[in-house]
Amino acid sequence: MIRIKVPATSANVGVGFDCLGLAVSYYSTISFETSDARLIITGSPKEFQNADNLVYQAFVKGCNFLDKPVPNVKINIEGDVPVARGLGSSSVCVVAGLKAASVWYGDAISTDQLLVLATEMEGHPDNVTPAILGGLCVSFLDDQNLPQVVQYHVSDQLHFVAMIPDYEVSTHAARKVLPTTLSYADAIHQVSHCAAMTKALELGDRHMIHEACDDRMHEPYRAKLIPDYSQAKNISEQFGGTMYISGSGSTMMAITANENDADKIVENAQAAFPKWTVRKMAVDSTGVTSEVSERGKVLHR
């Protein structure tokens, strides 16, 4: 059996629309094993238990890339990463399927190839890059449409709190509300704030994080899709946190430089929104991992 563990990812990190992404310590584990039937999918919501399943689609893409047959397979999807909440559930599926195909055929897909294939499937590299590599990644597509990636260190002094609503916001819907142009002044605002944000995260500079995390590209438009945005932001700021919409929402992520403050945000947000999942997360610096086992015995990782 092949088990693939993929971290959730928080794309954009406020001011890095479609280019910044952070892997966090919240995971889904997807297992793959040989099957008598062509395809069995368990653990996923019913609507995804068919050949259109994104994990399976990515597995097929990986096999095709390697020019290998698509084997009969049983896929079990279990884990924390919720669907359409801005924590990169689609990237989890894509990365898991491609990585499984690679491991199935003896680690035949390199990390660079994985990045290319996953970006092709996702359409943008900001979630898949940290899901594969871990940490805070800045990524963009070059002239040949190939992903280029820079990784940043994130200060250990920072604490992240994910406030995950009990309602979805689909990326498709959240992209439709965005304008099609940006003024020169807003572009300058965005570039300067994004560059400052990466350094501020590296330094753990709470003041600069707060100053830098002021987005003009997506957050003002998407906040309207999250009815509790203002209340969540107030709770975060009341305890010294800086909040941004994770990915395309609905999750909102607060950053603090103090564990006590993070605990207070968890406590207060959970009290205000009892049906939500609110929890502290650390940065995942490893990215996707795999494990091959036989009759319960791990053969290699």
Ligand SMILES: Nc1ncnc2c1ncn2[C@@H]1O[C@H](COP(=O)(O)OP(=O)(O)OP(=O)(O)O)[C@@H](O)[C@H]1O
């Ligand atoms: N367990 C799953 N099984 C199959 N498909 C899934 C699963 N989880 C997510 N998906 C796919 O991913 C889609 C959700 O992707 P979407 O981009 O809207 O949200 P997200 O990736 O969770 O958030 P974001 O991209 O903002 O971080 C689902 O509609 C489905 O196609």
Ligand SMILES: N[C@@H](CCO)C(=O)O
């Ligand atoms: N950068 C993407 C992330 C969600 O997939 C967006 O904000 O639409």
